Structures are given as structure tokens and as C-alpha cells.
Amino acid sequence: MGDPGTKELLSLEELEASGQMRTGRKHVLSILVENKPGVLTRIAGLFARRGFNIDTLTVGPTDDEHVSRVTLTVDGALHPIDQVTKQLHKLINVLKIRDLEPADTVTRELALFKVAADGVQRAEVLQLCEIFRGRVVDVTRRSIILEITGTTDKIESFESLLRPFGLVEMMRTGEIAISRGRGET
Amino acid sequence: MRAVDAVMECLKAEGVDVVFGYPGGANLPTYDAFVDAGIRHVLVRHEAGGGHAAEGYAKSTGKVGVALGTSGPGATNLVTPIMDAMMDSVPVVFITGQVRTELLGTDGFQEADILGITMPAVKHSWMIQHPLEIPRVLHEAFHVARTGRPGPVVVDIPTDLSKVDIPYEPVTDVHLPGYQPTTEGNVKQIRQAAKALAASRRPVIYAGGGVISAGASAELTEFVTSDRFPITCTLNGLGGFPAPHPQWLGMLGMHGTRTANYAMDEADLICAVGARFDDRITGKLSEFAPRAKFIHIDIDPAEISKNVPAHIPIVGDARNILGKLVNEYRALDADAGRLDEWWQRIGAWQEKHPLGFTDSSDEEIKPQRAVQAIYEATGGSAIVCSDVGQHQMWAAQYYHFDRPRKWLNSGGLGTMGFGFPAAIGAAVGNPDETVVCITGDGSFQMNLQELATVSENRIPVKVLILNNGYLGMVRQWQELFWDNRYSQVDMGQTPDFVKLAEAYGVAGVRLTRKDSLVEDLRAAIAIDGPVVVDISVTREENVYPMIAPGAAAREMVG
Ligand SMILES: Cc1ncc(C[n+]2csc(CCOP(=O)(O)OP(=O)(O)O)c2C)c(N)n1
Numbered sequence: 001m002g003d004p005g006t007k008e009l010l011s012l013e014e015l016e017a018s019g020q021m022r023t024g025r026k027h028v029l030s031i032l033v034e035n036k037p038g039v040l041t042r043i044a045g046l047f048a049r050r051g052f053n054i055d056t057l058t059v060g061p062t063d064d065e066h067v068s069r070v071t072l073t074v075d076g077a078l079h080p081i082d083q084v085t086k087q088l089h090k091l092i093n094v095l096k097i098r099d100l101e102p103a104d105t106v107t108r109e110l111a112l113f114k115v116a117a118d119g120v121q122r123a124e125v126l127q128l129c130e131i132f133r134g135r136v137v138d139v140t141r142r143s144i145i146l147e148i149t150g151t152t153d154k155i156e157s158f159e160s161l162l163r164p165f166g167l168v169e170m171m172r173t174g175e176i177a178i179s180r181g182r183g184e185t
Numbered sequence: 186m187r188a189v190d191a192v193m194e195c196l197k198a199e200g201v202d203v204v205f206g207y208p209g210g211a212n213l214p215t216y217d218a219f220v221d222a223g224i225r226h227v228l229v230r231h232e233a234g235g236g237h238a239a240e241g242y243a244k245s246t247g248k249v250g251v252a253l254g255t256s257g258p259g260a261t262n263l264v265t266p267i268m269d270a271m272m273d274s275v276p277v278v279f280i281t282g283q284v285r286t287e288l289l290g291t292d293g294f295q296e297a298d299i300l301g302i303t304m305p306a307v308k309h310s311w312m313i314q315h316p317l318e319i320p321r322v323l324h325e326a327f328h329v330a331r332t333g334r335p336g337p338v339v340v341d342i343p344t345d346l347s348k349v350d351i352p353y354e355p356v357t358d359v360h361l362p363g364y365q366p367t368t369e370g371n372v373k374q375i376r377q378a379a380k381a382l383a384a385s386r387r388p389v390i391y392a393g394g395g396v397i398s399a400g401a402s403a404e405l406t407e408f409v410t411s412d413r414f415p416i417t418c419t420l421n422g423l424g425g426f427p428a429p430h431p432q433w434l435g436m437l438g439m440h441g442t443r444t445a446n447y448a449m450d451e452a453d454l455i456c457a458v459g460a461r462f463d464d465r466i467t468g469k470l471s472e473f474a475p476r477a478k479f480i481h482i483d484i485d486p487a488e489i490s491k492n493v494p495a496h497i498p499i500v501g502d503a504r505n506i507l508g509k510l511v512n513e514y515r516a517l518d519a520d521a522g523r524l525d526e527w528w529q530r531i532g533a534w535q536e537k538h539p540l541g542f543t544d545s546s547d548e549e550i551k552p553q554r555a556v557q558a559i560y561e562a563t564g565g566s567a568i569v570c571s572d573v574g575q576h577q578m579w580a581a582q583y584y585h586f587d588r589p590r591k592w593l594n595s596g597g598l599g600t601m602g603f604g605f606p607a608a609i610g611a612a613v614g615n616p617d618e619t620v621v622c623i624t625g626d627g628s629f630q631m632n633l634q635e636l637a638t639v640s641e642n643r644i645p646v647k648v649l650i651l652n653n654g655y656l657g658m659v660r661q662w663q664e665l666f667w668d669n670r671y672s673q674v675d676m677g678q679t680p681d682f683v684k685l686a687e688a689y690g691v692a693g694v695r696l697t698r699k700d701s702l703v704e705d706l707r708a709a710i711a712i713d714g715p716v717v718v719d720i721s722v723t724r725e726e727n728v729y730p731m732i733a734p735g736a737a738a739r740e741m742v743g
Contacts, residue, residue: 037314038304041304046305049305086487086489087487089487090308092361092363093363095363
């Protein structure tokens with residue numbers, strides 16, 4: 001028999017209150033997986049089914065061709081992070097998972113910005129770019145494309161400064177992360 | 186040899202003596218290989234029947250079940266048994282045919298992305314990419330299904346790859362770097378658990394289906410009786426501890442005994458073994474066992490603290506852990522008198538709230554009485570499969586299971602239509618046992634095409650229908666929670682089950698008399714081969730006691 005069994009009507013507020021809430025605490029999970037078909041689907045599917053929300057997800061090769069690294073950031077759903085990692089561990093192609101502590105972790109993201117800036121504005125944009133240690137990767141008469149790497153915070157503040165100039169497009173890769181010190185991530 | 190002949194070799198190497206399946210275009214090569222393989226194949230009449238039969242075989246024998254289907258619709262018909270096996274941790278290898286590799290992704294005839302469809306419902310799955318990997322993948326599949334927390338796996342084989350000529354070499358070991366189940370159990374945690382048990386004054390042992398999959402019933406019994414620990418089992422754990430034992434409190438949960446649920450409610454320490462704190466057990470989670478600390482023993486680390494925070498977690502094989510726990514506990518020489526008060530309290534509940542029903546002297550057969558009669562007629566020793574509904578709960582309450590693997594039912598998914606095919610699997614796997622299926626008129630109609638299977642193969646399943654003409658459990662909920670507004674629960678023109686059985690060449694018996702019920706049942710069950718027994722029972726009877734969904738144990742009604 002299904003649930004809920006009783007005929008009491010739920011209010012929308014109650015429903016929302018019972019749902020997930022973002023806690024603000026961000027987790028960066030670094031996951032080593034076997035380089036096999038379907039692995040990413042299994043991971044993504046698991047998150048969807050259990051109601052965990054993925055913020056960013058990047059996948060790339062490692063020095064071992066049979067192994068890939070997935071870097072995944074989650075915003076703390078109601079579910080404790082160890083439930084997330086335990087469930088992930090049940091996937092047979094998952095080799096290793098680390099929940100990286102922000103303080104002990106170097107994270108980077110790459111972003112590309114296309115800005116519709118000409119004349120005086122262009123000079124200002126270029127100056128901003130220099131301050132943020134970005135690079136100009138394309139210039140046309142009416143637009144310019146900038147590349148920037150850094151932490152999510154840095155990219156976000158760069159974006160908010162650029163926006164008034166006429167931001168046409170932005171691409172972000174999602175974070176990759178590596179732990180500080182000599183130990184393996 | 187052909188890859189499909191290698192499949193047969195793998196099955197034999199894994200000790201498979203029977204598979205349940207249904208052929209089609211995409212697994213024609215496999216079916217060709219059956220002609221010479223010397224493995225028994227039971228042709229079912231619907232793939233779902235084959236999947237549940239494989240589950241029944243696995244649950245009753247402790248071995249891995251195997252079910253086969255073709256691509257597309259054959260494969261999608263297996264989805265329910267796959268999910269069912271997942272929810273109840275049943276080791277089954279499902280082998281599906283797939284369209285030719287060149288057609289993959291083209292919406293080819295009878296193509297279904299069965300890996301994608303079943304991904305949330307399997308322990309793991311494989312699609313064969315290259316014929317040479319077939320032997321290895323199959324052995325990995327059996328290994329994954331059987332070890333750790335058992336479960337269903339799917340192996341999807343594109344038909345063209347299954348025809349390729351490959352060299353076959355037996356695979357002797359399986360190496361899966363990402364899959365290393367913990368079996369041992371941490372010694373420190375076991376010691377801590379023993380200490381907590383020795384100090385507790387109101388302990389309850391709460392055992393689930395994991396005890397049965399782990400083959401840990403003997404160890405559980407030894408542990409429970411090493412002191413006077415009260416014990417309760419989940420629906421899937423029934424038989425994990427002998428029901429007639431004086432320390433047994435009955436089943437717990439939604440339709441468990443008041444004694445078991447009250448004991449959980451007042452316990453100061455609950456030791457969960459192979460149980461997962463399902464919502465049918467906990468009721469309202471925030472009011473579940475409010476005074477208790479929890480020891481949680483489970484092979485699956487993800488179960489620990491999933492629903493209820495464990496104070497002492499022990500990950501590993503229940504048999505292994507219970508064995509060690511008994512020794513640790515005995516060494517502590519706990520105070521013998523400390524449980525006296527607890528048992529007095531429990532005794533008072535048992536006396537005040539025994540499991541029972543009113544049986545007026547009118548002519549109707551009460552369904553509870555019918556289950557009691559089945560218990561008597563089979564001497565309590567049958568393998569009992571049930572379907573889903575009121576009859577399932579009455580079977581759980583009134584058939585007292587004293588051994589493991591004698592009670593097969595769909596506990597997690599609650600799949601109507603499970604019982605009859607599961608009974609077929611159990612009967613095939615246990616030819617010397619009496620196998621009965623206690624079902625409802627609704628549930629039986631979900632897979633009754635398998636009457637042809639039992640008829641053709643003379644599989645001696647005894648189908649016992651508690652016929653109330655209703656989808657009884659739904660009717661009960663509409664009565665209790667929806668102001669008697671019955672909607673779509675009257676089964677209307679129910680078929681004449683006796684004639685139906687006879688149409689399939691199966692014996693049919695109708696029972697309506699109450700005074701000779703036990704003898705009549707005994708006679709019906711004694712009929713050689715498969716039998717369908719239609720037992721007319723009271724139309725509107727409810728399963729009690731009951732914890733309403735979302736309520737707390739203290740609020741039990743009935
Ligand atoms: C496949 C499936 N569909 C629907 C349900 C919902 N359901 C649970 S119990 C039940 C009624 C079962 O009726 P019956 O088999 O006649 O047994 P009774 O409750 O009358 O003993 C239904 C419809 C289910 N569990 N499974």
C-alpha cells in the first residue's frame with residue numbers, strides 16, 4: 001500500500017517545509033572511477049534517485065588510462081554527506097572517494113566570457129582582466145572573449161564586474177580539485 | 186565454441202541447475218545452445234513469472250537464481266522482478282538478449298535500453314561489448330549477485346556477439362577493484378555492542394531478512410538465547426528465529442504484534458541485525474523507539490544511519506559477527522536478574538494483547554482461520570509463498586515459521602503477482618518439500634498464466650486463494666482512512682478459479698465449509714501435482730492490529 005494513506009490535505013507550505021533545504025555547506029567530492037561505459041550515468045542516476053543535488057560535475061582522465069576522475073560538488077541537501085558517499089561506494093565502478101576539506105584543497109575552475117565592449121569600455125574591461133589575471137583569447141570590433149581560471153568566488157566576482165559592460169555569454173567548466181601537500185587526492 | 190555455448194559453460198561452472206526464461210529473436214542463439222547444454226530450462230508464460238520464479242528459487246535454496254528474456258519487451262517484462270530482487274536483496278542473474286550491435290541506438294525492432302531502464306534497480310549491470318569478455322562478465326555477475334549484500338544483476342548480450350566463435354577458458358577468479366564487501370566486523374565495535382547489551386535493562390533484538398541471506402539463523406538463535414533477550418523479526422526476517430520460542434515477541438511493524446511494537450517503543454537498546462528500518466517498521470520516524478540506543482549490524486555500510494542514527498555500527502556478515510558477539514557477551518557474565526522487570530512488562534502486554542480475531546459461529550470462513558488451518562494441514566512445515574495484501578499479513582501473523590527460507594514474499598517492493606511464480610521457483614529448487622502459495626483473488630490474477638507452466642512441468646505448487654472478492658488491503662484502507670468510499674476495489678465478476686485451473690489441466694478444489702476446513706485442505710494439498718484451492722472467506726475483514734501510516738507505535742489500533 002502506498003503513502004500517504006490518509007485523506008488529509010497537505011498544504012503547499014507543509015510540502016515545501018518537508019522538502020530539501022540547501023544548507024550552504026559545499027562539499028567537493030573527488031571520485032576515482034573505472035573508465036567504463038555508463039559510469040557517469042550510474043553516478044548521476046544515483047544522485048537523482050536519492051534526491052541529492054549536483055552543483056558541478058567534471059570528468060577527466062588521470063595518469064592511469066583505466067581510471068578517470070570525477071570532481072563533483074554538492075550543496076548539502078538534508079542528506080548527510082556520508083550517506084552520499086556510502087551510496088556512491090556501492091557503485092561497483094567507483095574505486096575511491098574523498099570528501100575534500102575546503103581548507104586543505106586547491107580548487108580551480110575555467111571560465112570564458114564574451115563581452116560586447118568597444119571604445120572606452122573596452123579599455124576598462126581589459127584593465128579588469130589584467131587585475132584578475134585573465135587572458136584575452138579573441139577580439140573583434142564589437143566583442144572580446146576573456147579566459148579566466150581561479151576559484152569559484154573569483155570567477156563569480158569577475159562576472160559581476162563584467163556584467164554591466166554587456167555580457168553576451170559565459171561558459172564555466174565546473175570545479176576540479178586537488179588536495180594540498182604530498183598525499184594523493 | 187560459440188559465445189552462447191560459453192554462456193552455458195559458465196552457468197554450469199557456477200552450479201546453475203535450472204534457469205527460468207522465455208525465448209525471442211534476440212536470444213535465439215542462447216536458446217539454441219540449450220538444446221545440447223544439459224541445463225534444465227523451465228519455460229514460463231511471461232518473463233515476469235520467470236523473474237519471480239528465479240527469485241523464489243534463490244530465496245528458498247540460498248543459491249543464485251537465473252532468469253532469461255529476449256530484447257525489448259522480453260527485457261522490460263523483467264523490470265518488476267529485477268526491482269523486487271533489489272528491494273529484498275535476492276541474488277538473481279538476469280540475462281537479456283539485445284539487438285545486433287549495428288542496430289544499437291537506432292530504435293531497432295525490439296530494441297530497449299534495458300541497462301538504462303534498470304540502472305536504478307540493479308546491484309550492477311553489464312552490456313557485452315566484445316564476445317571475448319562474455320565468460321569473465323558472467324562470472325563477475327554471479328560473484329556480484331551472490332556476495333556482500335546480495336542482489337540482482339543484469340547481463341545484456343547483443344545477439345550478433347553471442348554467435349561469435351570464441352576460445353573458452355574457465356575463469357577461476359574475479360577481480361573487481363571497486364567491489365570489496367566488508368565481511369569481518371570490527372572487533373572493537375563488537376566488544377562495545379556486547380557491553381551495551383550487558384548494561385541494558387530493556388533490550389530488544391530486531392532481526393530482518395539479512396539474517397536469512399547471511400545464513401545466520403543458528404547464530405542469531407544462539408546469541409538471543411545466550412541471555413533472555415526479547416526478539417522480534419520483520420516480515421522478511423520471519424523464520425530467522427523460531428516463532429514458537431518463548432523469547433519471540435512476534436513480528437513488528439505496521440501489522441506486527443502490539444507486544445513487539447510496544448517493546449520497541451520502550452526499549453533502551455535495540456540491536457538491529459540485517460534489518461533496514463523500513464518505514465513499515467518505524468512508522469513515524471521522529472517517534473520511533475524514542476528511548477533507545479541502536480546497535481546496527483549490516484553487510485551494507487550505506488544502511489547504517491540511513492534512516493535511524495546508529496550508536497554502535499558494525500559492518501559485516503551477520504553470521505560472522507553474531508558468532509563473535511555471543512562470545513564477547515558470554516565473557517561479560519551479565520547480571521542475570523536485570524531483565525526480570527522488562528520481561529514482566531512484556532508478559533503483561535502479551536497477556537493483554539494476544540494476536541487474535543473474532544470468529545463468530547456463522548458459516549463464513551474467517552481468513553485468519555483459513556491460515557491457521559493451512560498451518561495445521563501442512564504441519565507447519567511447508568514452504569509458504571505469499572502475494573501482497575491482507576492474505577500476506579494474515580499468513581505472516583498466523584503461520585508460525587520456525588526455520589529460515591520457508592517464507593517467501595515480496596516485502597520491499599510489495600509486488601502483487603510475486604507469490605505464484607515464486608512458488609514455482611521454490612518447488613523446482615526443493616522437489617521434496619510441500620510448497621504452498623497463499624494468495625488473494627486479486628494477486629493471483631496478476632500472474633495466473635503460469636498455471637500453464639505448472640501444468641506442463643507437473644510442478645506441485647498448491648495455490649491457496651483466500652477469496653474475498655475484493656482488493657482487500659486497498660478496501661481496508663478506503664474503509665479506515667477514506668470514509669468507506671470504496672473505489673475500484675470490488676473485483677466484480679471473479680473467474681471460477683476451479684474451472685480455470687481445470688482448463689489448464691490443473692486440479693481445482695473449492696472450499697466453503699468451515700467445520701471440515703483442515704481435513705479438506707489436507708486432502709486438497711495431498712492431490713498429486715499442482716492444485717488450485719479456492720477458499721471463500723469473509724468479504725470484509727480487516728488486518729489488525731495496525732499502526733496507521735505515519736503514526737507512532739503507541740498509537741496502534743485494533
Ligand atoms: C503490482 C501491484 N499493484 C498494486 C498494488 C497495490 N495493492 C496492494 S495490496 C492490494 C490488494 C490485494 O488484493 P488481493 O490480492 O485480492 O489480496 P487481499 O488483500 O484481498 O488479501 C493492492 C491492489 C500492489 N501491491 N502491487
